[in-house]
Amino acid sequence: MNNSLDFSTFSRQSVGGIVFIYLKNLYAIFKKLWVAFLPILASQNKSKSILFAISLILVVLLFFLIKSILSYLFYQFKIEDNHFIVKHGILRKIQVSIPFEKIQNINFKQNFIHQLIKVTQVDIETAGAKSVEISIKALSIEKAKAIKHLIYSSKKNQSENFEETNTEINKPILRISPTMLLKEGITENHFKSFILFAAFLFSIYSQNRNFFKDNIILKSVEKQFGEITNTLYGIFILIVFALSISLIISFIKVFLIHFNLSVYYKDKVLEIVQGLLTKKHQILKKEKVQSIVISTNPLKRKFCLSSVYFKQVSNAKKPGKKSLPTRIIGCNSKHLDTIKQFLYGNIDFANCKKHKPHNYYIVQMAIRNLFLLLILNTIILATNDYPLFYMNIGLVPLLIFFIYKKYQKSYFKFNENLLIVGSGKIGTDTTYFPYYKLQSIELRQTIFQKKRTIYDIILQNATEKIKLPCVNQRTANYIYNYFLYQTEISTKKWM
Amino acid sequence: MLENSQIFETNLPEIEKVKFKRIHKNYLKVILLNIFLFCTLLITANILLFLFKDSLYTYIQPIYVYTSIFLFSLLLLLYYYIGFTKRKYAIRQKDISYKSGVFIKSTTTVPFNRIQHIEIDEGFFSRFFKLASINIYTAGAEGKDLEIRGVSKENAFRIKEFITSIIYE
Numbered sequence: 001m002n003n004s005l006d007f008s009t010f011s012r013q014s015v016g017g018i019v020f021i022y023l024k025n026l027y028a029i030f031k032k033l034w035v036a037f038l039p040i041l042a043s044q045n046k047s048k049s050i051l052f053a054i055s056l057i058l059v060v061l062l063f064f065l066i067k068s069i070l071s072y073l074f075y076q077f078k079i080e081d082n083h084f085i086v087k088h089g090i091l092r093k094i095q096v097s098i099p100f101e102k103i104q105n106i107n108f109k110q111n112f113i114h115q116l117i118k119v120t121q122v123d124i125e126t127a128g129a130k131s132v133e134i135s136i137k138a139l140s141i142e143k144a145k146a147i148k149h150l151i152y153s154s155k156k157n158q159s160e161n162f163e164e165t166n167t168e169i170n171k172p173i174l175r176i177s178p179t180m181l182l183k184e185g186i187t188e189n190h191f192k193s194f195i196l197f198a199a200f201l202f203s204i205y206s207q208n209r210n211f212f213k214d215n216i217i218l219k220s221v222e223k224q225f226g227e228i229t230n231t232l233y234g235i236f237i238l239i240v241f242a243l244s245i246s247l248i249i250s251f252i253k254v255f256l257i258h259f260n261l262s263v264y265y266k267d268k269v270l271e272i273v274q275g276l277l278t279k280k281h282q283i284l285k286k287e288k289v290q291s292i293v294i295s296t297n298p299l300k301r302k303f304c305l306s307s308v309y310f311k312q313v314s315n316a317k318k319p320g321k322k323s324l325p326t327r328i329i330g331c332n333s334k335h336l337d338t339i340k341q342f343l344y345g346n347i348d349f350a351n352c353k354k355h356k357p358h359n360y361y362i363v364q365m366a367i368r369n370l371f372l373l374l375i376l377n378t379i380i381l382a383t384n385d386y387p388l389f390y391m392n393i394g395l396v397p398l399l400i401f402f403i404y405k406k407y408q409k410s411y412f413k414f415n416e417n418l419l420i421v422g423s424g425k426i427g428t429d430t431t432y433f434p435y436y437k438l439q440s441i442e443l444r445q446t447i448f449q450k451k452r453t454i455y456d457i458i459l460q461n462a463t464e465k466i467k468l469p470c471v472n473q474r475t476a477n478y479i480y481n482y483f484l485y486q487t488e489i490s491t492k493k494w495m
Numbered sequence: 496m497l498e499n500s501q502i503f504e505t506n507l508p509e510i511e512k513v514k515f516k517r518i519h520k521n522y523l524k525v526i527l528l529n530i531f532l533f534c535t536l537l538i539t540a541n542i543l544l545f546l547f548k549d550s551l552y553t554y555i556q557p558i559y560v561y562t563s564i565f566l567f568s569l570l571l572l573l574y575y576y577i578g579f580t581k582r583k584y585a586i587r588q589k590d591i592s593y594k595s596g597v598f599i600k601s602t603t604t605v606p607f608n609r610i611q612h613i614e615i616d617e618g619f620f621s622r623f624f625k626l627a628s629i630n631i632y633t634a635g636a637e638g639k640d641l642e643i644r645g646v647s648k649e650n651a652f653r654i655k656e657f658i659t660s661i662i663y664e
Contacts, residue, residue: 313634439635442603450600462634480604481507488589488606495634 007079007147010087012072016117017138022068023113024137029060077136079147082154084124086134096134102126106148108141111278120144172262173338176330180305181254184329187299188250189427194242197249258329265342270310272328282326286343287493288312290437290461293325294336297427304332308339311463313495325463344418344434352413358454358470361410365403373399412468414479417486419459421466435483436490437461443480459483462495508587510604515583515594521624522645526575528620534568584643586654591631593641605641607661609633615651618644627651631658 067090075088085097105125114120122144124134139147176184259276270284289312296306309325331339340347373395380388405425412421414435421431442458449455455476457468471479541560574597583594592604614630621627621644628644629651646654 438606439609439633440603440605440640442601444596444599444601446599460633460635460640477509477511478507480602481509484510484590484604484606485507488608490608494609 007077007150010076010078012076013136014119014138014140014143015072016119017075017136018068018072019113019117020121020137021071022065025064025068026061029064075136077134079150084134084151098124098126098134100151100154103151105283106151107281107283108144108148109278109280112276114138115279122147172264174261174263174328174331174335176258176261180330181258182251183303184258184300184305185251185254186247187297187303187305188254189297190243190246190250193249193253194246197245254329257327261328261330263328270339270342272326274328284310284312284326288495289343290463290494291431291433291466292339292343294331294430294432295424295427301428305329306331306336308336313462340432344432347415347418349413349415349420352415354411354413355471355475356411357407357468358452358472360449360452360454361470362403362407364448364470365406369399369403410469419466419483421468431466433459433461433466435459436487436492437494438483438487441480441483443476510592510602513585513587513592515585515592517580518582518584518643518645519624519626519647519650521647522621522626523576523579524624525618525620525626525645526579527572530568530571530575533571534564537564537568582643582645584646586657591641591654591658593643603641605631605633607658610658610662613655613658615648615655617648621645625649629654 070090071088074090074093075086077084077086079085082100083097084100084103085095087093087095103124103126105123107123107125109121109123110119117138118141119138120141122136122139124136126134256276258274260279261272261274264271264273268286270286272280272282272284274280289310291311293309293311294306295309300306307327307329308331309327311325373392377389377392380386380391402425406423409422409424409428412419414420417434417436419431419433419435421433423429423431438459438461440460442460444456444458445454449470453473454470455473457471457476457479459466459468468479538561541557541564545557578595578597581595581597581600585592589608590604590606592602594600594602611632611634614632615627616630617627625648626645627648628642629646630639631641631643633640
């Protein structure tokens, strides 16, 4: 065996690892403290405060450099009789040992610095109640592959159902070209991007409120802003401005996350590779996917595009931390069929009835919205800001439109192993849930629903709650009994 | 080969026909104690406020405050009493179900083959009456899926034994 690929004695990660530990530390501290530097930069007594800031920054930089080098030096790993052993910690020594059979996935992650110095981050995911996750920040690709191979080959001997994923052999079932990305960027939900932007601005403002208060430039901006919004033309410009910023944010987001998206599949595993700065490899195991949501909006439909969200049980289950679903974009109907075929086999819904919610659902939504309107108007009343009442003129038709759309789009149907739920207001979401994976089922009935003998059904799976609103009694009882029966006799793996 | 053959509506085990068992009647005493404790705290807080001559009492007569506390606790009592009568549970061969709710009625069922673990929890007051609550956890997104309060301790442990014997089979 080549000496550099011998893992039986403790070895360190690639020297480049220092860079990553350092950058990660700095990034973490910068994220917390960057707003604190704003007032210093803008304060009146320039020369003194800048000197202070620079010396402060230097001390912080030096401190973290030493910390990073030390943690590099103390981070060691080896492989010994089917265990992966890691030793780390500067003051507090920690040794972690993971038996190979507990290892679920080995993922490589490369951002562009990794790609430059030809190393990769290696994440070792494990299963079990006490989940341990190991992340080696930088390892040469050669070594990383050797470790992966070593672990997988010994796993293979132990159990047959473990598959090694090899992406080079298969042709991708989906590959997104930059022009497709462009289309995706245009058709994104810009409202979401705008909220992101607004939230960002607001957080800066609220963290530095004092600073903004006594700044003269900002005051004049505020004054002018007030004047602009007084004219209709000004409002128009403002809307265009907000729209273009949202558009840019959407574009950047789509390009950063989904650049060069390709999806491969093999037997029981889907592998998704995407990302511009950080190339992300994600592995989706068939049985771990609890449900998928196919989502589209009117604009996307024009281009025949939809996104797919895979809701998967995460290996490292941290309480209170929800793992985001894996999202792929730019799927046309052919891609969707391939994915559905892969996950659920042939889906036949020819003889299945499409169930709509009871009409009472509209009433329920209307009452809830009315309630919200009432609260809003009371607040307006309390603040004496009477012109704001005109907002109702726009808001009421909008809410009615939303309720109408929501009712129109909500339906569900099921066959002997799959439940399909339609939902959405402007966009359309279609959830596919193989209901033998349900964790619990609940029938719920308010006193108003009792008069009409209808129920809400709440299905809980390992990642989310799925609600079927206002179902008539006979269907509700049938679903309750039937889904439970199918779950209880099922011997298929649900995770 | 599909392992699920078609089953007709009439052959399905029906939850509507299951006989649900009420929770132990002693649990009513626990509820009463809790409400009593809550109201005592409320009244003490008011007396303290009165002693320190808080500005509240320059506007409102104390008699109104105490009457409203009294009425409020009566309503609370009524609500919890009705709630108590609605709390029922049932165990079948392959699942456990629980019914509850006054204004919003709910029936929840958890299949045994999805249960991750079971906890038995004895509250402070419950311990005096030899009662316990059964907490059933699945991998569901929201953690605790089923909580049956006010089961006799003996019964709770029997249920736990029964379910554990099935899930670790």
